[in-house]
Amino acid sequence: MTQSRETSGLEKVLAARLADRQARSQLRRLTSFPSSTADFSSNSYLSLQLVPELRQAYISLLERHASSSPTGPLFGSGGSRLLDGNTPFAESLEAQIAAFHHAPASLLFNSGFDANVGLFSCVPQPGDIIVYDELIHASVHDGMRTSRAAQRIPFRHNTVMSRGCDKDQGPGSLERVITDLIQGERGEAIKRGRNAVFVAVEGVYSMDGDIAPLEQINSCVTRLLPAGNGHIIVDEAHSTGLFGDQGRGLVCEYGLEDSVFARVHTFGKAMGASGAAVLCTPVVREYLINYARTLIYTTAMPLPGLASIKVTYDFLASGKADVLRANLRNIVTRAHELLLAICTRHKTAPELLHVDPDVPRSPIIALLTGQPRSLATYCQQRGLIVRPIVAPTVPKGRERVRVCLHAANSLAQVTALAQAVEDWVWHHKTAETIPTKTRL
Ligand SMILES: Cc1ncc(COP(=O)(O)O)c(C=O)c1O
Numbered sequence: 001m002t003q004s005r006e007t008s009g010l011e012k013v014l015a016a017r018l019a020d021r022q023a024r025s026q027l028r029r030l031t032s033f034p035s036s037t038a039d040f041s042s043n044s045y046l047s048l049q050l051v052p053e054l055r056q057a058y059i060s061l062l063e064r065h066a067s068s069s070p071t072g073p074l075f076g077s078g079g080s081r082l083l084d085g086n087t088p089f090a091e092s093l094e095a096q097i098a099a100f101h102h103a104p105a106s107l108l109f110n111s112g113f114d115a116n117v118g119l120f121s122c123v124p125q126p127g128d129i130i131v132y133d134e135l136i137h138a139s140v141h142d143g144m145r146t147s148r149a150a151q152r153i154p155f156r157h158n159t160v161m162s163r164g165c166d167k168d169q170g171p172g173s174l175e176r177v178i179t180d181l182i183q184g185e186r187g188e189a190i191k192r193g194r195n196a197v198f199v200a201v202e203g204v205y206s207m208d209g210d211i212a213p214l215e216q217i218n219s220c221v222t223r224l225l226p227a228g229n230g231h232i233i234v235d236e237a238h239s240t241g242l243f244g245d246q247g248r249g250l251v252c253e254y255g256l257e258d259s260v261f262a263r264v265h266t267f268g269k270a271m272g273a274s275g276a277a278v279l280c281t282p283v284v285r286e287y288l289i290n291y292a293r294t295l296i297y298t299t300a301m302p303l304p305g306l307a308s309i310k311v312t313y314d315f316l317a318s319g320k321a322d323v324l325r326a327n328l329r330n331i332v333t334r335a336h337e338l339l340l341a342i343c344t345r346h347k348t349a350p351e352l353l354h355v356d357p358d359v360p361r362s363p364i365i366a367l368l369t370g371q372p373r374s375l376a377t378y379c380q381q382r383g384l385i386v387r388p389i390v391a392p393t394v395p396k397g398r399e400r401v402r403v404c405l406h407a408a409n410s411l412a413q414v415t416a417l418a419q420a421v422e423d424w425v426w427h428h429k430t431a432e433t434i435p436t437k438t439r440l
Pocket residue numbers: 111112113114116137139202206235237238266267268274275276
């Protein structure tokens with residue numbers, strides 16, 4: 001007889017694992033907030049969802065398509081890109097994306113997750129090595145895990161040179177890791193260029209909002225791997241739309257288009273859409289079409305998704321997003337000023353609240369605190385949506401409330417957020433427990 005769902009052994013095991021997470025305050029939950037709240041959480045940095053012209057362009061494009069092709073697919077794509085899911089629209093969008101980012105070619109994926117998994121799982125060949133920033137995104141880990149690379153080695157976050165980097169405490173610098181590789185078992189094959197070394201980094205790291213030193217990374221890789229077998233892959237998820245001229249990304253900002261092997265631009269953050277594109281050479285594109293399982297074995301992105309990406313690129317290329325980027329810059333500077341001033345005024349202990357004194361270049365500000373859930377709940381109860389980020393998403397001791405700023409955040413919202421954080425700090429210093437809003 002089949003066991004009922006409630007009593008099956010598997011259900012008990014799963015429930016116990018969840019209870020364990022709950023006991024460690026690490027249980028993940030789906031949440032949603034009313035639209036009347038102030039958004040300091042989403043990755044929609046440019047607030048493009050609020051631009052009426054963009055909404056109208058999207059609707060018009062869909063209407064034009066629906067009337068010019070009344071029997072063609074509108075909601076779905078009909079299959080994988082390799083079977084019935086390909087369209088001239090998708091191909092011309094890829095050409096537009098490649099041209100915008102000064103890349104020879106691009107290939108669309110349904111998400112950034114799929115793009116990273118597809119790329120990292122099939123491009124490294126047997127014997128190749130992947131060196132990655134220790135904070136690289138989970139999707140790169142999943143891709144690397146299924147790749148045929150001989151080794152996957154982390155390097156210390158954003159640390160290129162060995163100076164001041166103690167190898168006994170965690171991963172070594174990028175220079176140290178590559179130097180060790182050259183002196184190790186595979187050294188000869190690497191020096192002669194028979195095995196490739198892939199270096200995986202992000203442009204902007206989403207938890208601290210800090211930026212990869214791409215120029216130094218590139219110099220280090222070309223200096224240590226002169227045979228041309230060092231291949232840098234940059235995940236531009238959090239830099240797309242924000243950095244570089246008209247939002248072309250960090251690689252373009254630094255003029256490294258011809259130096260990096262591939263870039264992953266995702267559309268679910270500042271671009272306010274979803275999906276991703278890998279920028280690469282035509283050969284790599286063709287290789288991905290043949291080997292990337294996350295492209296081959298999935299239904300291609302349908303027209304509504306493609307259209308949203310197209311109108312967003314048109315908008316960026318028109319220069320109309322420049323003013324949004326300027327607004328965002330002002331909001332970030334003001335928010336940082338206010339939040340940092342709280343630490344100074346209250347001389348907060350680092351375990352209560354710490355804000356990095358450097359003005360952030362990205363729209364992400366980390367409020368480091370030992371009590372991220374308490375601080376986030378306090379703000380949420382006041383309609384200010386921020387998220388607590390706890391281990392294992394960030395290392396233990398680096399828990400924080402993550403503040404994401406947006407072009408459409410008003411100065412009043414930013415002031416209200418700073419006020420709520422300051423109230424929380426004040427209550428915490430003067431009372432044992434943080435009062436909830438209902439008790440105030
Ligand atoms: C750095 C980074 N890479 C890749 C992804 C995945 O992108 P997507 O949300 O489009 O799957 C994300 C987002 O979660 C990310 O932050």
